[in-house]
Amino acid sequence: MxxxxxxxxxxxxxxxxxxxxxxxxxxxxxxxxxxxxxxxxxxxxxxxxxxxxxxxxxxxxxxxxxxxxxxxxxxxxxxxYAYVPESPLLYEELTVKEHLELAAMAYGVNRESFESRAEQLMEEFQMSAYANRLSAHLSKGMKQKVMIMSAFLVRxxxxxxxxxxxxxxxxxxxxxxxxxxxxxxxxxxxxxxxxxxxxxxxxxxxxxxxxxxxxxxxxxxxxxxxxxxxxxxxxxxxxxxxxxxxxxxx
Missing domain, CATH: 3.40.50.300 (P-loop containing nucleotide triphosphate hydrolases)
Structure with a gap:
């Protein structure tokens, strides 16, 4: 064991x-x-x-x-560890993709890995069309998806x-x-x-x-x-x- x-x-x-x-x-x-x-x-x-x-x-x-x-x-x-809280906590002036980039930088994920993982996750969570949207303009469910994607991006x-x-x-x-x-x-x-x-x-x-x-x-x-x-x-x-x-x- x-x-x-x-x-x-x-x-x-x-x-x-x-x-x-x-x-x-x-x-x-x-x-x-x-x-x-x-x-x-x-x-x-x-x-x-x-x-x-x-x-x-x-x-x-x-x-x-x-x-x-x-x-x-x-x-x-x-x-x-990576943490997904009950209530989404995002920076209103950052886009969806910028949040993912921030997570990648914090955990030392290289650019190539970031690009492929981010693309896959945004497609999986139906967020590709919102990659460049500011988080202030996202629904609560979309914000939660950003938190989830950020956590799973860094593996x-x-x-x-x-x-x-x-x-x-x-x-x-x-x-x-x-x-x-x-x-x-x-x-x-x-x-x-x-x-x-x-x-x-x-x-x-x-x-x-x-x-x-x-x-x-x-x-x-x-x-x-x-x-x-x-x-x-x-x-x-x-x-x-x-x-x-x-x-x-x-």
């Missing part, structure tokens, strides 16, 4: 040391697999992602990418994707899913947070289920079914049972 690319060990953290959001959270993501980070609103998914990105410092515990902590080699650590070892399906049209969703399958097969790791459990069930290899900042369950669907005592159940039904069985749902 391959060594984990991402390792989260004993993570406790949040905005306040007196009331941490996350409590002793541990999980990993290996090369060539997709792990679904799932939970109710307020469960701690976004806080977990912010810690992995290095935007928040753990109170206790460690986070390593390829065995490196962010404070050891910040540039190398950050180049290991990192780890993709961190937060609620990517919001605002995407059906063709965009299909293109993204096909792209995730391809990069996973090429050996990249994916950590994806989503409430669309029926879609996640078809593509994720393992799951990390959070509830009020604590790990409620983790493993593949068979393991979650076993923890829920629901053989043969869908991920949606297992999720509902696990988050409501103690009466601790929000």
């Amino acid at each position: 391959q060594q984990p690319l991402l390792t989260v060990e004993g993570l406790t953290g949040g905005y306040s040391r007196q009331r941490p959001v996350l409590q002793d959270l541990s999980f990993n993501v290996r090369p060539g697999e997709m792990v679904g980070l799932i939970g109710l609103n307020g469960a701690g998914k976004s806080t977990t992602i912010k810690h992995i990105l290095g935007l928040m410092q753990p109170h206790t515990g460690t986070i390593h990418l390829n065995g490196r902590a962010i404070d050891e080699e910040p540039t190398t650590y950050r180049r290991t 990192p070892e780890l993709f961190i994707i937060d609620e990517p399906f919001l605002g995407l049209d059906p063709l965009g969703i299909r293109s993204l899913l096909e792209l995730m399958v391809r990069v996973k097969e090429s050996g990249a790791a994916i950590l994806i947070s989503s409430h669309i459990l029926t879609t996640i069930e078809k593509y994720a290899d393992r799951y990390v289920l959070l509830q009020k900042g604590r790990l409620t369950a983790k493993g593949d669907l068979a393991a979650l079914r076993e923890q829920a005592g629901m053989p043969g159940a869908t991920l949606d039904d297992v999720f509902y049972h696990l988050v409501t069985r103690s009466g601790d749902n929000q």
Whole structure:
């Protein structure tokens, strides 16, 4: 079995040391697999992602990418992943292609690779006609496509994707899913947070289920079914049972 690319060990953290959001959270993501980070609103998914990105410092515990902590080699650590946020964050005065160029420069992608990858991605996401359009004039769904294309253009070892399906049209969703399958097969790791459990069930290899900042369950669907005592159940039904069985749902 391959060594984990991402390792989260004993993570406790949040905005306040007196009331941490996350409590002793541990999980990993290996090369060539997709792990679904799932939970109710307020469960701690976004806080977990912010810690992995290095935007928040753990109170206790460690986070390593390829065995490196962010404070050891910040540039190398950050180049290991690409992040697709839930809400698109673009520069209004840059065009679609200029955003892709910016991502390529940040990750050291050469010009030839940039041109071929950008052309392929814009065609795949039906954005070729908008290559020179300013982001200020794009719809929310188009902006989300720019974020997705920027991440997949640089081909990192780890993709961190937060609620990517919001605002995407059906063709965009299909293109993204096909792209995730391809990069996973090429050996990249994916950590994806989503409430669309029926879609996640078809593509994720393992799951990390959070509830009020604590790990409620983790493993593949068979393991979650076993923890829920629901053989043969869908991920949606297992999720509902696990988050409501103690009466601790929000």
